[in-house]
């Protein structure tokens with residue numbers, strides 16, 4: 001439910017992105033009529049039994065077709081029960097998550113397809129889904145839990161910028177309140193995306209997710225650099241992980257109207273990775 005709501009919060013599709021999407025859908029067996037009518041960003045939610053070719057793209061005999069990641073270009077790709085997807089399908093997300101496109105090589109042909117999507121993935125804390133730090137009723141064996149967790153490799157986890165734990169809630173939120181806050185969030189996302197659009201267009205023609213981090217807006221002050229040093233020495237954070245966190249902190253700074261990345265923005269971005277702290281295994 002939250003992932004479909006997230007689509008509503010995204011800024012409208014630009015003309016160029018819409019034309020790119022039309023090209024992708026025309027090259028697939030998908031109907032393009034619904035896309036033309038709504039002109040909305042795509043939302044794709046394939047089942048975890050999907051093959052790697054259908055998710056990443058592929059084909060045979062020289063006919064290379066777009067996969068779900070390209071059909072979700074400039075939109076949302078929702079993967080429920082993330083660790084249940086095939087290992088090769090999960091690992092195939094590495095390149096597009098990094099660069100916003102995918103190289104497909106098959107017998108008789110190869111091509112590069114756009115795949116600049118936002119990934120939303122959901123998973124249970126353990127195979128039986130009953131583990132919680134406060135009220136643990138998990139029935140899984142330690143081996144089974146470890147096997148479940150191992151399905152997500154460090155390079156894939158490093159490419160996921162934000163991880164949050166969803167708790168069971170009994171409170172009922174008033175509809176009016178939800179609508180008001182959704183409108184506010186939508187406005188702040190639109191402002192933030194305009195700021196980032198200007199910044200990235202000025203430095204690189206690459207998708208925003210792969211934009212050059214040498215831009216001065218990513219520079220850290222002395223305190224920020226100290227914090228990053230602690231991540232690297234104490235938590236053994238990889239280079240990619242540090243970069244991801246700085247990117248998130250830049251977005252948080254934009255949402256807060258900060259010109260420079262502050263140490264509070266950095267710390268908030270680091271805290272948005274509950275998987276690192278929430279290790280039941």
Ligand SMILES: [Zn+2]
Pocket residue numbers: 126127128129130131137138139140
């Ligand atoms: Zn369990």
